[in-house]
Amino acid sequence: MNIIYMLIGFSILLALVFLLAFFWASRSGQNDDLYTPGVRILFDDDAPPRDEKKSDEDHTHP
């Protein structure tokens, strides 16, 4: 049963790693803006314009 001392030690150590990871995330400002990243991820890398494609080409190559 003495193994339990080691197990508790490890579990606390692991929890501490997560706590430190949270400190780092908080300090580097990851929790400052919780809204914008959620919108940002929805943008396409190069979104095809709604109905503009043709007129755009017209515009750049008259």
Added chain:
Amino acid sequence: MKEQINLAIDTLCYHCGDSLPAVPFSSNDKQFCCAGCKSVYLILSSHNLSSYYAYNAIPGASQKKAAAHFDYLDEPAIAAELVDYMDDQTTVITLFIPAVHCSSCIWLLENLYKVNPDISNSRIDFPKKQVSITFRNQHISLRKVVELLASVGYEPQISLQDVVKKQQSDHSERNLVTKIAVAGFCFGNVMLLSFPDYFGLNSFEHTFQSFFGWVNLAFAIPVLLYSGRDYFISAWTNLRNGVLNLDFPLALGIAVMFIRSAAEIISHTGAGFIDTLCSLVFFLLIGKWMQQRTYHYLSFERDYRSYFPVAVTRLSKGMPQPVPLNELKTGDRILIRSNEIIPADAILLKGEAKLDFSFVTGESLPVAKVLGEIIYAGGRQLNGAIELEVIKPVSQSYLTKLWNNETFAGEKDPIKTFSDRASKYFSIVLLLIALSAGLFWINTDLNRAIASFTAVLIIACPCALALSSPFTLTAVLSIFDKNKFYLKNTAVIEEMARINTIVFDKTGTITNPTAKGFEFTGGLSTEEQQLINDLARNSGHPMSRELVKSLNLAPLYPVDNYMEKVGRGISGMVNGHNIKMGSAVYLGLTTQDKGSVVHILIDDRYCGYFRSEQRWRTGFKQMAVKLGQVHDLHLLSGDQDHDRELLTPFFPRTQQLHFQQSPQNKLDYILALQQKGNTKVMMLGDGLNDAGALKQSNIGIAVTDDINNFSPGCDAILDGAAFEKIPQFIRQAKDAVKVIHMSFAISLTYNAVGLFFAVQGILSPLIAAILMPLSTVTIILFTSLAARLYARKNNLL
């Protein structure tokens, strides 16, 4: 389906959604309301950024307002104050952009590098409406960056005060979050290690008991010294000032809990109350965090510095040069362009001054000034460029002096909350019970005396009590928030429940500054109305736009030979008729204009005139009647008293209608009301002329139609659209106080149950560990549910 949508959009400006003029600006089959919108579209489409219009239909903001001048950004001294970071290669600057409102805005502002490759990075913080831009300062100047933003329709609001929230406020919030994280971490681990004890250890496992105890004690130290530190500091400073607030029993409870637990663990007599201690601090900090959440994009502490521009153009030896506002000295000659604000009291030297003082004095009509006249700071020049000589430095000007009035030198008395008052009695009663329990046992059993004394302090630690106010009030705050009523902090709600006197400003507060009614004197056929409508559509003048709005006709005829004399009138040929409209002077009429009047001349035949009348905000009449039943209503207007008769029916006591009030009069009036005793004044105002009165009253509410616009320092900002809900807000505030009282009763019941065990000296850690979180959760659930129920009753949800 798709065609239908396009059809609907085709009658509106493709960029901003305003209605189109008779001859719309068009490009690529897209129609625009003004040249500004069109040029934004052209810039975007030429840089392959048309997706901007794909994410949201009509994503832009109207571009009709003239863009400001940014040449002052070339001054290194001014630029240095604005940037976050600068070396010889890159500059980082954070700008506040009020126009940010949708995902298209985020997309466009983060793709700025496509417009100009010298912008290496731009990141948006949407809730704060801020963009942080990194650019190569060798290739592009700060001014060019800002002008680029303005050219795509996102003009930043640049000011030296408080517009960009610097990281400072974030740090205090981050600190609190870190404290919560530490407390939560310790709380979780301690719970895990305490569980075996609660379920009972067999004899073999008893060897672990002291080990668990020591580990628990180790976890308690950061909670006590780091997370809970503020409670000790606050209790100590309050005690020294002779105030007993809720932090005192909290700090006492935490300290006693720690000492008793440490004693039990070290002496192997028990498991201690470490788990209760950690959960207590954890929940308390969450309550604190709830209360601290703020509106990132609103500011309630604005002073004149955020109203005035950052820099003005000074003429030295005839050459215009931008200088920071605080370097402006008496005797300086300054140049004010159209649409700029006069920053200091000055004498007019050159040009034609026509100034809009509506924000300063509440006077709705522009004021003309002649050469040599003194112009007070705060007016906005409407005509063309003028030159002035400064006679008083900015900080000494009439307007700024009003703002810096010595009445406000000290902070306004902090609002006394219910929990502040209750906690005083609570602390005294708690100490009395603890002492008498200890004294009762002291002769028979010393150990039991100490046990009961400490147990009382532990179990009565007012955790639930401390949480009932913050949780109720934040729930109400977010309900108000949904209804477009933004409060500075939660204490304002409690103060609002005590209000018995309400003072209104007139112009812009109970009247709607945009919705104007037009009354026509004379005769007009439908055809003639159509002609006037088509001509007026071409003008950007507020009167023309209001006139078009009130005529409510679709554009029909094109206009030829359109001419506009800014601020005087317009003319043109519509369907073969020569139409002129404008002021009497412009049309060569001999009549004197009274108020805002537009005369109409069709083919040189005088048809009559439109007179604009300000309209009350929607629901004002019903609201005034409702409020008048319970509250004492007053009116303070800076205007002439031509509306007295119209307003009399709404104000039960006509002697409480006051007109032609100067800002100082308004302030003194509020002061006099307050000195009558037992009067709690709520003031609703909008302009700078109310700034002093707003600050003086118990609650100052700034009414505005665009919350991004400048509003004077106040306790709350109310969107004009929610104006008619004021009685509901007051009801809700009163109900919130009721909920707080009820939750106090609930948590006192829990305390009484705990005390029953504590005074007998038989409080086990298990009972404490159950009772504390249970009472906390009950309070959190009860307060948020009750607040929402009342909101539903008051039609706020």
